[in-house]
Amino acid sequence: SAMFRDYLSRFSLNPKQKFKTLSRGMKMKLGLAAALSHDAKLLLLDEPTSGLDPVMRDEILDILRDYITAENKTVFFSTHITTDLERIADYIVYIFKGRIIYSGLKDELLEKYCIIRGGEDDLLKIDRNILIGCRKHYGGFEAMIDIESIGGLPSGVVTEKVTLDDIMIFMNRKGENSCF
Structure with missing residues (x-):
């Protein structure tokens, strides 16, 4: 789709490059390009920045924040990297030992x-x-x-x-x- 090609271009991904030759960060960007190009109202992501270097993590978070704010969409992701949540989350569900400890606004x-x-x-x-x-x-x-x-x-x-x-x-x- 045109939207997918736009994301590939924005993320500086070569559509002809083989998947196995991509770095972890580039694979994450490719996955995001595929997910974002479907124009979904809700994205569910598991540890989207785990294992990425700080620069790539920053870039992925910028992409997600832009997606959320520009298009009034929701991104739900699980993570152990709490600084990511502090940076872009509006709402937090904190689960500890299988129990929901908190569910509400991050700032609260x-x-x-x-x-x-x-x-x-x-x-x-x-x-x-x-x-x-x-x-x-x-x-x-x-x-x-x-x-x-x-x-x-x-x-x-x-x-x-x-x-x-x-x-x-x-x-x-x-x-x-x-x-x-």
Whole structure:
């Protein structure tokens, strides 16, 4: 189709080149060209940027973002590369141990929690029940809490914005209380 040829040209793919000679990134681009050229309203992709170098990953994400925004379409993909999600996702479904932990807007998820850091003395003054995963390091600790629990923290505790990586890591540690 004309749309497929347009994508081949945009992705700098030679239509005469044999598939087995393409790099992983070029194979991903070819697959995307095929998928995008069908003008589907919904694309389902499994780990679309896994194993790609940063430049190729960036290019693939740009292609997906352009597709989503320019044509009001939906791309659903599974990934372990949370920075990809932070960059282009509007909506997140977080599945942990086979259970849906969160399903909603990405920004709301990132605003729900924060990271706290402090010294060992600060840790002793914090209610353990507010910690969602915790890890100790030399001279201090790092933990995730629900943003609603931020009041009443010791003055030495510093708060930081949470990332999707942080959420995955600390949800995995939830209930371990490795700080105590």
